[in-house]
Amino acid sequence: xxxxxxxxxxxxxxxxxxxxxxxxxxxxxxxxxxxxxxxxxxxxxxxxxxxxxxxxxxxxxxxxxxxxxxxxxxxxxxxxxxxxxxxxxxxxxxxxxxxxxxxxxxxxxxxxxxxxxxxxxxxxxxxxxxxxxxxxxxxxxxxxxxxxxxxxxxxxxxxxxxxxxxxxxxxxxxxxxx
Amino acid sequence: xxxxxxxxxxxxxxxxxxxxxxxxxxxxxxxxxxxxxxxxxxxxxxxxxxxxxxxxxxxxxxxxxxxxxxxxxxxxxxxxxxxxxxxxxxxxxxxxxxxxxxxxxxxxxxxxxxxxxxxxxxxxxxxxxxxxxxxxxxxxxxxxxxxxxxxxxxxxxxxxxxxxxxxxxxxxxxxxxxxxxxxxxxxxxxxxxxxxxxxxxxxxxxxxxxxxxxxxxxxxxxxxxxxxxxxxxxxxxxxxxxxxxxxxxxxxxxxxxxxxxxxxxxxxxxxxxxxxxxxxxxxxxxxxxxxxxxxxxxxxxxxxxxxxxxxxxxxxxxxxxxxxxxxxxxxxxxxxxxxxxxxxxxxxxxxxxxxxxxxxxxxxxxxxxxxxxxxxxxxxxxxxxxxxxxxxxxxxxxxxxxxxxxxxxxxxxxxxxxxxxxxxxxxxxxxxxxxxxx
Numbered sequence: 001x002x003x004x005x006x007x008x009x010x011x012x013x014x015x016x017x018x019x020x021x022x023x024x025x026x027x028x029x030x031x032x033x034x035x036x037x038x039x040x041x042x043x044x045x046x047x048x049x050x051x052x053x054x055x056x057x058x059x060x061x062x063x064x065x066x067x068x069x070x071x072x073x074x075x076x077x078x079x080x081x082x083x084x085x086x087x088x089x090x091x092x093x094x095x096x097x098x099x100x101x102x103x104x105x106x107x108x109x110x111x112x113x114x115x116x117x118x119x120x121x122x123x124x125x126x127x128x129x130x131x132x133x134x135x136x137x138x139x140x141x142x143x144x145x146x147x148x149x150x151x152x153x154x155x156x157x158x159x160x161x162x163x164x165x166x167x168x169x170x171x172x173x174x175x176x177x178x
Numbered sequence: 179x180x181x182x183x184x185x186x187x188x189x190x191x192x193x194x195x196x197x198x199x200x201x202x203x204x205x206x207x208x209x210x211x212x213x214x215x216x217x218x219x220x221x222x223x224x225x226x227x228x229x230x231x232x233x234x235x236x237x238x239x240x241x242x243x244x245x246x247x248x249x250x251x252x253x254x255x256x257x258x259x260x261x262x263x264x265x266x267x268x269x270x271x272x273x274x275x276x277x278x279x280x281x282x283x284x285x286x287x288x289x290x291x292x293x294x295x296x297x298x299x300x301x302x303x304x305x306x307x308x309x310x311x312x313x314x315x316x317x318x319x320x321x322x323x324x325x326x327x328x329x330x331x332x333x334x335x336x337x338x339x340x341x342x343x344x345x346x347x348x349x350x351x352x353x354x355x356x357x358x359x360x361x362x363x364x365x366x367x368x369x370x371x372x373x374x375x376x377x378x379x380x381x382x383x384x385x386x387x388x389x390x391x392x393x394x395x396x397x398x399x400x401x402x403x404x405x406x407x408x409x410x411x412x413x414x415x416x417x418x419x420x421x422x423x424x425x426x427x428x429x430x431x432x433x434x435x436x437x438x439x440x441x442x443x444x445x446x447x448x449x450x451x452x453x454x455x456x457x458x459x460x461x462x463x464x465x466x467x468x469x470x471x472x473x474x475x476x477x478x479x480x481x482x483x484x485x486x487x488x489x490x491x492x493x494x495x496x497x498x499x500x501x502x503x504x505x506x507x508x509x510x511x512x513x514x515x516x517x518x519x520x521x522x523x524x525x526x527x528x529x530x531x532x533x534x535x536x537x538x539x540x541x542x543x544x545x546x547x548x549x550x551x552x553x554x555x556x557x558x559x560x561x562x563x564x565x566x567x568x569x570x571x572x573x574x575x576x577x578x579x580x581x582x583x584x585x586x587x588x589x590x591x592x593x594x595x596x597x598x599x600x601x602x603x604x605x606x607x608x609x610x611x612x613x614x615x616x
Contacts, residue, residue, distance in 0.1 A: 026377055027326050027327055029319065029327070030317030030319050030323065030378050030379070031317060031319075031323075032317060035316070037318075038448075041448050042310070044391070044399060044450060044452075046457075047454070047457050048454070073267065082267070092472040093471070095468075095581070095583065096469065096580070096593060097346075097583045097584070097591070097593035100466075105466075105474070106463055107476075108457045108462060111459055115459040118396065118397040118399070119459070122267050122395075125295075125397070126397070168474055170469070170474070170476070171477050172475040172478040172480075173477065173479055176403060176477070176479055176480070177477065178386035178387060178404060178405060
């Protein structure tokens with residue numbers, strides 16, 4: 001363990017064990033806030049499904065939403081346009097500059113839900129309902145034949161989707177990982 | 179020995195490496211000898227060449243002082259280059275003109291910017307920073323509140339993970355230092371240490387990571403190990419003394435010194451302590467690097483040791499044989515720069531460069547080496563080492579490990595991330611400088 005890691009670990013332990021004692025030493029100008037007050041910003045979805053909201057959607061439900069709100073940039077049926085293609089992709093052994101796609105690269109299906117909900121559609125982010133995001137996620141996964149045409153995506157099923165490149169990664173600096 | 183320096187002749191300047199590289203201490207040994215070497219004449223011979231007279235600006239009072247200063251009108255060409263000047267719905271890049279700057283920090287208006295969905299127009303009075311998740315008590319901070327906390331200042335470079343990507347091209351790309359290396363800059367950042375705020379929220383022992391999120395339209399988010407957060411992470415509010423520029427995260431950004439630029443989340447509004455990384459879009463896709471094997475690196479985090487020569491470089495034509503200062507910047511996300519060497523013969527021989535003091539961790543270090551150009555072809559390179567013992571990889575080393583492209587990509591493309599190899603500038607007898615491989 002490096003000196004830096006030791007120091008960080010020591011701070012971590014001190015904060016975890018002695019946090020009560022630490023209160024009052026700083027200016028203490030942060031105001032307590034409740035989960036309900038944070039809810040609108042609390043949008044991160046974890047690979048294990050934590051943070052996924054209630055709701056559900058199917059590929060068939062996603063298709064018309066895609067045509068209306070996504071196709072202008074990402075092309076008909078996800079073929080790509082001014083923005084990235086959402087379907088297909090070469091094997092990663094084709095070269096270091098291979099275009100990264102949902103099918104050939106993304107390790108977790110939850111990222112698809114998270115990024116669609118937080119960032120799309122480009123002109124009006126965070127205007128999709130949770131059902132719409134589930135439906136679009138299902139549509140994109142089905143287009144790539146990662147799930148079946150009739151599978152329902154929800155908080156239980158989405159984290160269980162196995163992405164093709166799930167095991168395709170090497171952590172660059174294992175000693176920096178918690 | 180008074181006078182001994184002035185008696186040194188140009189041939190006395192010690193050549194320490196091939197193609198005219200001189201000892202790095204030559205500039206400190208005596209101005210007269212150096213001036214003699216540069217001009218070919220002694221100082222006493224050089225004075226009487228022209229008749230000096232007052233120019234118009236010396237003959238009358240000058241301009242009024244302005245409320246917020248800008249550069250001289252003759253410096254209009256010192257600007258960033260823009261990848262998406264019309265703001266089409268895609269990422270915008272503004273690259274730093276390193277060949278037109280000197281020293282160790284980047285002026286705020288020239289600091290590189292990457293904006294994935296435009297710079298939000300944030301009212302600082304309405305901005306909030308929330309810290310929640312695996313903490314003892316979630317807290318929300320206003321800017322007014324943060325301004326009352328103890329602050330620290332430090333120099334730190336910020337570098338896009340995709341900076342220098344053109345070096346992964348199979349053949350050299352006809353581009354200058356701004357196009358190749360313009361996505362790194364260095365500034366003095368001032369703000370509140372994140373550890374100070376986490377002392378007030380307390381940390382649940384299960385917390386190992388945090389997710390940082392911005393108030394931009396993408397709500398850009400990245401996962402950061404808690405160890406880094408407690409080591410040297412800062413909630414930065416000021417950049418080179420003034421409030422952070424909109425393109426760099428106004429009114430506040432997460433500063434993770436030495437780590438991948440995209441992780442230094444701008445417009446920071448939310449920090450959530452969690453057990454495991456969120457695998458957000460940018461960490462699981464964009465900044466994961468495909469390797470020749472077909473596997474990909476993830477969690478690269480650190481911007482490893484790098485250097486490049488800014489003077490001379492493409493666009494800065496040499497005006498004739500004689501003495502020049504080779505100069506550039508070196509930096510490492512692993513700490514201080516310990517050594518920089520320079521070659522004028524494409525890496526066959528090397529001379530140690532002088533490092534501008536103070537050499538600061540995770541910040542630009544300016545290096546300089548005197549060079550007497552004989553007017554023939556030359557290939558200039560720099561190579562840096564950091565205090566952790568890492569050497570900047572040669573092109574052969576990085577290609578063996580990381581591969582190169584199969585075709586020559588656009589200079590604006592990002593065929594590789596974290597590609598920190600040497601840069602070679604070829605000098606032609608005409609004085610033109612261009613990007614080459616050696």
